[in-house]
Amino acid sequence: MKKNHHGSVISIVVSKPFIGLMLLFITVSLLNIPVLTTLWRHGFDDGTYSHAYLIPFISLYLYFLIAQANLLQFRHKLAIIPTICFITSCYLLFVTTNAQISIGYWGALLAVFITSVTMLYRFNWYIVFPAAFLVFIFPFWGILVPLLQNISIAAVTYMMSFTGVPTFVEGNFVTIPAGVFEIADGCSGLRYMIVSLAIGCLFIFLNIRNTKRALLFLSVTIIGALVTNWLRITALILIGDYTNMESSLMDDHNTFGWYLFIPFMVMLFWWGNKIADIDFTSELPQTTQVLHSPSQLSLVILVAILGLSSTSFSTMLIPSPSTDSLTSDADFEVKPFIAFYAFVTGKVSLESNTTELTYFFNGKELDGKPSYYENNLIPTAWNVVSEEINQQWRVIVVSNRKNNAIIRTRYEVDEQFILLNKKLKFARLISGTKNIKKSKLHWSFSSCKSDCKDELVNL
DSSP: EEEEEEEEHHHHHHHHHHHHHHHHHHHHHHHHHHHHHHHIIIISSSSGGGGTHHHHHHHHHHHHHHTTTOOOOOOOSSSHHHHHHHHHHHHHHHHHHHHHHHHHHHHHHHHHHHHHHHBBBBBOOHHHHHHGGGGGTSSGGGGGHHHHHHHHHHHHHHTTTOOOOOOEEEEEEEETTTEEEEEGGGGHHHHHHHHHHHHHHHHHHHOOOHHHHHHHHHHHHHHHHHHHHHHHHHHHHHHHTTTTTOGGGGGGGHHHHHHHHHHHHHHHHHHHHHHOOOOHHHHHHOOOOOOOOOHHHHHHHHHHHHHOOOOOHHHHSSSOTTTTTTOOOOOEEEEEEEEBSSSSEEEETTTTTTTEEEEEEHHHHHHHHHHHTTTTTOOTTOOEEEEEEEOOOOEEEEEEETEEEEEEEEEEEETEESSSHHHHHHHHHHHTTTTOOEEEEEEEEEESSSSSSSHHHHO
């Protein structure tokens, strides 16, 4: 650093906005620990999103580079449009966390990260990308799995037609003389596509400004990742056929995929360097240094709105169930599998041979909801025979060998009874606008004397 006033000024301007941004991100994270908990459970702790550990560090490093170029500068007065966008994002976070809609509060938290930066700092496209890059942490990419899985099945079927190996495809199962392969969710290629897309976006941000070249590079990045996955599946099938399903790759097929993916990325970067038209680290536009602190009014609004929409604070305010109501369903022989409920009440009627359970959800745990995807309304060892909806209950006839029974279920939100999952989500969304987090699951199990026809008539 130069020993003049200009050099010292540069040091202050570069460090202060960057430190402020780190504090901003830490504050938003601490105020929304329940959302981060769901990210850890469904993202960081999932092999598909194992890259998520690196994303925050990459974002911070990009902001460090931007700060070095003096492009990360505080606003000296309140900006109306960015403030409105920030408040809207926080309100969506408030509603979707109350409603416990996962995709909603993940997307809203990402919007809070982006809009809080644009509200506090002078807008330019450079400061948007590192915050938007956090999208690769959030596990809502899973909605692409069915589509990618079907494409993989079609592509592998086509590739196998050139191999000479007798192949029969039914659904997502590929049968060859040596055995049967399942093209499951993990074979959709989603993990390769996400990693490839993240690296591709980062490369474009650092090295390409021409729009056509950027779109071409991004297209090759996505298609290449998918083709790599198709080659992986086809190669595994051929290896299984050649080794009579005894190769170690039959168990460790994911590692084999990375052996194919890494050479593709090396070739992609080699080609990317050929079409690159900038060097981000050396060609960032240097702007005039401005010495001022962030707008005090902006800071007050930012802190106030973040506090009001904080999921950490809102869950802390939810009272824990009293010791009298802290019960589980362990005392009941026949029961569904329900995760993350606050407590359950129930009774067993020997006269009618019926078990009635009510599961309570208080919103303290964001995954604690009646429609959580791991909840199973059918007890272990029982199978569904038929299902119907009447005006009061969702009625399911189940069987266990020679025994038959009737299960009745319904949800309750804001004193309204709901029978279907889709309507439950809408009802939770409406109650979320009223700051109502509580919901219930009513469940009953009644044994039948024979085939349950008489019991169904008497419902």
